[in-house]
Amino acid sequence: MNIPCILIPALVGLICGILGYLIGKMSSKKGEVFHSKYLQEQKTTITNLTSDLDFCRSNEVKLKAKISDLENKSLSTVNNINTFTSNRTPSVLFNSEAAYAIFGKRIKENDLKAVEGIGPKIEELLHNAGINTWKKLSETSATKLQAILDAGGESFSLHNPGTWTRQAELAYSGKWKELKEWQDILDGGKD
Numbered sequence: 001m002n003i004p005c006i007l008i009p010a011l012v013g014l015i016c017g018i019l020g021y022l023i024g025k026m027s028s029k030k031g032e033v034f035h036s037k038y039l040q041e042q043k044t045t046i047t048n049l050t051s052d053l054d055f056c057r058s059n060e061v062k063l064k065a066k067i068s069d070l071e072n073k074s075l076s077t078v079n080n081i082n083t084f085t086s087n088r089t090p091s092v093l094f095n096s097e098a099a100y101a102i103f104g105k106r107i108k109e110n111d112l113k114a115v116e117g118i119g120p121k122i123e124e125l126l127h128n129a130g131i132n133t134w135k136k137l138s139e140t141s142a143t144k145l146q147a148i149l150d151a152g153g154e155s156f157s158l159h160n161p162g163t164w165t166r167q168a169e170l171a172y173s174g175k176w177k178e179l180k181e182w183q184d185i186l187d188g189g190k191d
Helices: 003-087 096-103 120-128 134-138 142-152 164-173 176-185
Strands: none
Touching: 096 176, 120 142, 134 164, 142 164, 164 176
């Protein structure tokens, strides 16, 4: 047997084994470096996401507080509106043109002087007593109206408020024609 023939394949095998081992070692180091970089990127991403989550939670708390504040303000506004509207006397839709067509003069809504027998001074007395709308006047008894007039002095106590409640009801209801026809029959607001 020829030694160089056996020795050459053995040497080639040994060289291939060493080269394979070295290449494997180098590859695993590159893999470890790559894996290490990947893990570092993941840690950075997790840190950033955690930071973003904390920021969002902080904003959520602030926004919930703002929403609660706005809801309270809204509720307060609604309560104020409800109080305002409940303090207002509901009225039939006032039509000044219809009143003008019947009376031939402009009449303002809730002008108590539209009731025959009520002039500016009596209107002022009624306003001071809290009667400032046709509706309120229509709901006030003649006895109470007479008491208001009596309290105003001798010159007011001579007036008779017996028809004022019904006249105010007609004005409030927008029944101008009926009111005008009745006032044509009345004498200074008296039947």
